[in-house]
Amino acid sequence: MKLIFESSEKGRVNSSQSPVGHVDVSDIPASLLRAKSPALPEVSEMQAVRHFTKLSQRNFSIDTHFYPLGSCTMKYNPRACNTLAMLPEFLGRHPYGPETTGQGFLACMHELQEMLTTLTGMTATSLTPMAGAQGELAGIAMIRAYHDNKGDEARCEILVPDAAHGTNPATAVMCGYKVREIPTGQNGDIDIDALKAAVGPQTAGLMLTNPSTLGVFDRGIEEIQQLIHKAGGLLYYDGANLNAILGKVKPGDMGFDVMHINLHKTFSTPHGGGGPGAGPVAANEKLAPFLPVPMVMEQNGKYFWATEKTIPKSIGRLSANMGNAGVLLRAYIYARLLGKEGMKRVAEFSVLNANYMMHRLKDAGFELAYPERRATHEFIITLKKLKEETGVIAMDVAKRLLDKGFHAPTTYFPLLVPECFLIEPTETEDKTTLDNFIEALSDIAREASENVDKVTGAPYTTPVRRLDDVKAAREPDLAWSKQGARD
């Protein structure tokens, strides 16, 4: 498909989109002005509408396809959440407008804070982090502030299991920590002996996802938390997989001290092709004084922003404003639609769907990574045998699934399991869709033994066939020709 720049014609202007009225910029010195106008496209409104509509049609999305991407929680995004978060009063409110111009909005935020605090079993929640990774950054910075506050500066290490998301070790480094990796045992739980050997007076904390990215609930969690706490360390909960236990188990009850929640996963705010997300951070009594600001507080029925003045030990601001307010509103609306009972059902039905798929796939001859374990809201199959027998690798199967009308599961993550698919159906999919997916996967396995090329050549029906990633990296073409932007 053509780039929008290729439809551009010099001198074409959308006068209806441009402001009218007198202009005068003569008071700005010429040396500060732009000499030549930027090479932005010059297209009509209709051309733009067609172009971007057609582009959108070149995407898979939840609204069009089953999207069982493990660890990403691609559940349905209710339309009401979008419509109601986009009421003109919400959209038109300036972030630095007086609090009296935002009592309705702040009430929603305050209630959301309270709900998240309850659901996580923590003491307080700050909504400000703008994505999961920023929530992690907040949490680890809080752990650091806690130790520093006690004058305990010898703690220089964060423990991270080898199955963790890449954001965990990257975050620890951003907070000035060294990372020590902890191996996973045969059964998918953390290797407790290795953990015992690693914990010491240098341990600032442990970052853990539970259920883990291996799709299992770590049964040793009580022992793990005792070990870490006994050594003076703290526990960080990566909320990426909260969907599996929402309303059933609270991270605070498991002994975690601080955590983030990915609202774009568990609370169904849209992924938007890569964000925006929201990663509120919740903490127990020990760490709550260090939460990032601003937070919403209430006094005599009036809501206000609490800053360092009220929360003096806070790690401070992480955004020039208050975070991804519009995402938080969508999450609030979703939470109100679900209510108390709906929260538990999220966990129940996402776990039901995953276990159902896991059993059906096992029956269809696929190898499970952890056959003795229950699935949580997701599970792993390994296509190692298929590769040995036919040469077809997990990526081939992923691409062939696209032809069958399904988005591929997460492939090659976690790195521990060879040729793996991490499959997460979510609670919003119906049984027939799951059955169809299982059938498609079985068809592909059959194709692989009958006609290897058919599978390794996939996809065929997508807007492009397989792309040359090596060329993309070796000869980076990262922007349309800049000709004309500079004299």
Next chain:
Amino acid sequence: MPFIPHTKTEIEQMLETIGVSSIDDLFDEIPTALKSSGLDGVPDTLCEMEVSALMHRRAKEDGQYVNFIGAGVYDHHIPAAVWELTTRGEFYSAYTPYQAEASQGTLQLIYEYQSMMTALTDMDVTNASLYDGASALAEAVLMSVRIKKKTNRVLIPGNLHPFYKEVAHNIVKNQNIFLDDVSFEKTSGHITIQSLEQANLEGVGALVISQPNFFGGLEDVDELTNWAHARDLLVIAIVNPVSLALLKPPGQWGETGADIVLGEGQPLGIPLSSGGPYFGFMCCREKFMRQMPGRIIGRTVDLEGKQGFTLTLQAREQHIRRSRATSNICTNQGLMVTAATIYMSLLGPAGLMKVAQRSHTNTVKLVQTLTSIDGVERVFDRPVFHESVVRLNVPVPDVLRALQAQGIVGGYDVSSHFPDLGNVLLVCATEKRTDEEIENYAFHLERIISKRRLDPPCAVKANQT
């Protein structure tokens, strides 16, 4: 059951396939002691109609105001097509484009975005977005320290947005990186070579230049850039993307241009919405691209030689490099970039120029009108883009409260950040503000300052009760 499609029969069939008798059995690996005690504090479910009524009520409580406030977030007109298209389910509900063949729409769009941002800034490379302008500054500081290996200090202008400085400090301090203030000139509000000369350059790797500065004033960017480059410092430029239709792009500052460019993307078609979601943008010279944080899209070909787009240079990122990544960022602000790309396409170079010029013209008019009132004066004498600081002869919070009663958000109270400046207010008039609105603002400001009361109802009094 909200958003759960299962029928009773299907549930039974599924449980039978799994070989358990109830859904509860599926949680049997979780130690019993850990099972949730209850969810008191989470309200009962509401249906869509009830939630809709609730949200409309809350929205009404917020009300609607005429904004003369900016401070980094600007109330521009957003063409109707921008959000009509952006909220199409295919954009709205897609994931990060890891499976390129199933994500060509998002990928091509981001490539077009990258092309527009590099054109606007006249830089070589841009990423696919960061969270917001302030956190983008933190990432730029970290990037500069990676490039200038033996440094751990960056010079920050004293007239930078105070929250940008706070955020950058909060994010980089744990890696022992320091931000050193350069003071601004008192009568002009801008950064001079003289004040830069006061700085101790030991361990310093970069200079941050904000164009315009927090007070709306324009800096002598050529001079500052050349000064920094002559001392082997990188130049980190913070710019307003709308201003770049009118102002010299950072790629052309001084002899060789800025090295890293960042800013807040909100003015490009993103609504104010109480602070977000917005997006941060970041551009750099080609030689630094492997130090850039965040996602980058490249154009390539498929196995039939057809043009296609894919995530590239991923060896910088956390999902590949883990603890050695350039940043921990994963999810960014993709949908906001979608809106910005559509916004820039609809406006084109001429439209964006008109937005910039008209905002400037309106602001000049606003400042002239307000400063003709007794007790209101301009604070700095530099030319501005679309924002300016005025000093009042009465405390700012009282004035803002009284203006609010008239449906006006009158500006940003700068006094708390810069107490030395006295009672100062940062005001802005984008292209959306009409002559009538400006005159109405001036009418009420004059009345409030001279303590004349409207009758009835009395604005100030109404607010106190």
